[in-house]
Amino acid sequence: MFQMTVHNLYIFDRNGACLHYSEWNRKKQAGISKQEEFKLMYGMLFSIRSFVSKMSPLDMREGFQCFQTSRYKLHFYETPTGLKFIMNTDLSVPNARETLHQIYSTLYVDYIVKNPLCSLGDPLQSDLFSARLDTFIKNLPYFNPRAA
Amino acid sequence: MAIFSVYLVNKAGGLIYQYDNYVPRAEAEKTFSYPLDLVLKIHDEKVIVSFGQRDGIRVGHAVLSINGVDVMGKNTADGKDVIEYLKDSSNYPVSIRFGRARLSSNEKLMLASMFHSLFAIGSQLSPEVGSSGIEMLETDVFKLHCFQTLTGIKFIVLADPRQSGIDALLRKIYEIYSDFALKNPFYSLEMPIRCELFDQNLKIALEVAEKAGSFGPGS
Numbered sequence: 001m002f003q004m005t006v007h008n009l010y011i012f013d014r015n016g017a018c019l020h021y022s023e024w025n026r027k028k029q030a031g032i033s034k035q036e037e038f039k040l041m042y043g044m045l046f047s048i049r050s051f052v053s054k055m056s057p058l059d060m061r062e063g064f065q066c067f068q069t070s071r072y073k074l075h076f077y078e079t080p081t082g083l084k085f086i087m088n089t090d091l092s093v094p095n096a097r098e099t100l101h102q103i104y105s106t107l108y109v110d111y112i113v114k115n116p117l118c119s120l121g122d123p124l125q126s127d128l129f130s131a132r133l134d135t136f137i138k139n140l141p142y143f144n145p146r147a148a
Numbered sequence: 149m150a151i152f153s154v155y156l157v158n159k160a161g162g163l164i165y166q167y168d169n170y171v172p173r174a175e176a177e178k179t180f181s182y183p184l185d186l187v188l189k190i191h192d193e194k195v196i197v198s199f200g201q202r203d204g205i206r207v208g209h210a211v212l213s214i215n216g217v218d219v220m221g222k223n224t225a226d227g228k229d230v231i232e233y234l235k236d237s238s239n240y241p242v243s244i245r246f247g248r249a250r251l252s253s254n255e256k257l258m259l260a261s262m263f264h265s266l267f268a269i270g271s272q273l274s275p276e277v278g279s280s281g282i283e284m285l286e287t288d289v290f291k292l293h294c295f296q297t298l299t300g301i302k303f304i305v306l307a308d309p310r311q312s313g314i315d316a317l318l319r320k321i322y323e324i325y326s327d328f329a330l331k332n333p334f335y336s337l338e339m340p341i342r343c344e345l346f347d348q349n350l351k352i353a354l355e356v357a358e359k360a361g362s363f364g365p366g367s
Contacts, residue, residue: 007275026275037273044269051262052287054255055306057152057172059206059248062288069270071279088275095286 004142007072007088009133011108013121014082016042020124024137045076045084065097079104093142107133151314151354152290152306154321155256158338159300161264163257165341169354175212175247176204182237188230193221194249195230210249215242263304267294293318301325317357324349 008023018038030037045064052064066075068091075093077085077100085100111129112118118126137143150172156165186200188211195211212218214233217225224230233239251259267281285292291309295318296302303318303325328346329335335343 023275028275028277028279030273040269041273044266044273047262048266048285051259051266052285053208054251055259055292056287056289057170057248057306058174058289059208060287060289065286065288067270067282067285069274069279069281069283071276072274074270090276 004092005090005144006093006137006140006142007090009088009103009137010038010041010084010086011124012038012042012045012084012086015121016046017121018042018123019083020130020133022130022133022137024143041086042084045086066095075100077101077104083108089142099140103133103136107136149311149358150308151311151317151358152308154306154350154354155260155263155302155304156321156325156341157260157264157302157304160338161261162338163260164339165346166253166256166260167347167350169351171250173247174204175245176209177213177243177245178203178205179241179243182240184234188234190222190231195219195222196249197246205246208248209246211244212247212249213245215244260304263292263294264302267296267302295319295322297322311358313357313360317353320353320357321350324353 005025007026008021010018011020013019016039018041021034021038030040032040048067049064053060063078064076066073068074071091072088073091073093075087075089075096077097079085083104085103087096087100089096107129111126111132112124113120115126118124124130150170152170152172153166153168155163158164186205187198188195189198190196197205197207197209199207201207211230214224214230219225219230222230224233234242234244263282270282271279281294281296283294285294286309289309290306291311291314293305293307293314294302295315301322303321305314305318305321307314324346325341328349329341329343330337332343332345335341
C-alpha cells in the first residue's frame with residue numbers, strides 16, 4: 001500500500017538552468033552529482049517533449065503532462081515563458097498540474113518575480129520562497145511524511 | 149475511443165514491428181490567392197508552416213498536396229520546388245492541403261530508439277528504489293503505455309487517454325508475439341517481424357480491445 005507523498009521538486013528556467021530543487025521523501029539518489037542530475041533531468045524532459053510532439057497523432061494543446069513508472073509519477077508543467085516545474089510523487093496522486101500551476105502563480109510570481117533582489121536566470125535564493133514552498137507542499141492533501 | 153498504434157522494440161532499442169491502427173487525419177484544404185499570407189520553410193525535407201496559423205492550419209503542419217496532387221517532400225509531383233512554385237503569382241489561385249506530416253519509417257525507427265533511452269533514464273532518475281522504466285506517459289491527446297518483458301522486449305501502445313484495458317492488451321500482444329513470432333521457425337530473434345499470422349492476430353486483438361473498452365480475461 002503506497003503512502004501518498006511528494007518526493008522532490010525541480011524548477012528549471014527556459015535555458016535549462018536549475019533554479020530550485022527541494023526534496024522531502026527521497027529514498028534513492030541518482031548516483032551522479034547534483035549538477036549532472038539536473039542536466040539529465042532537463043535533457044530527458046526536452047527529449048520527451050520533442051518525442052511527444054512528433055509521435056502525437058493529433059495536434060496537441062498542452063503537450064506532455066506526466067509519466068509514471070512502477071514506483072513513482074513525474075508531473076510536468078511549463079509556463080508560457082518557458083519556466084518548467086517538475087514534481088515526483090508516488091503513484092496514487094492524480095494529475096498535479098493544477099498544484100504546479102498554483103506553485104507558479106502564487107509562490108514563484110509573488111516571492112521571486114516581484115522580488116527586486118532576485119534577477120531572472122539566477123538560482124532562487126529567497127529564503128521566504130523556500131519556506132513558503134515547503135509549507136505549501138506539506139499542506140498538500142496527498143503529502144505524508146514517511147515513517148523512517 | 150481508439151488505439152492509435154503499436155510499436156515493438158527489441159533489447160537493443162531497435163524497432164522490430166510497427167502498426168498504425170487508426171491515424172486521425174486532421175487536414176485543411178484551402179484556396180489561396182497571391183500573395184500567400186503563410187510563411188513556409190523547409191524542415192526535414194518537408195515544407196512546413198512556420199508562421200501564419202489560421203483556420204485549422206497550424207504551425208508545424210506540412211504541405212500535403214497542391215491543386216489535388218500530392219507533393220513529394222519539398223517538390224511538387226512534377227519536380228518543381230514547392231516554395232518557388234508558390235512565389236510565382238501566375239500559379240495562383242492555388243488550392244493547398246495542409247496537415248500533420250506523416251511519420252516516415254526512418255522517423256519511426258528514430259523515435260522508437262529515443263523512447264528506449266528515455267525509458268532507461270526514467271528508471272535512473274527515480275527517487276524510489278527499484279523503479280522500472282516509463283510505463284505510462286500521458287499528454288492531453290494520447291496516452292503511451294509500455295510493457296517491458298523480462299527479456300528486454302518493449303511493447304508500446306499509443307491510445308486515446310480514455311481507453312481502458314491497455315494493460316491486458318499489452319499482455320495479450322506479448323502472448324501473440326510468443327505464439328506467432330517466437331514459435332515461427334523462420335523468425336530470428338531481435339529481427340523485424342514479418343509473420344502474417346502475427347499481423348492478423350494483432351489486428352483482431354486491437355479490434356476486441358477497442359470494442360470492449362477492456363480486454364476480457366482468458367481470451
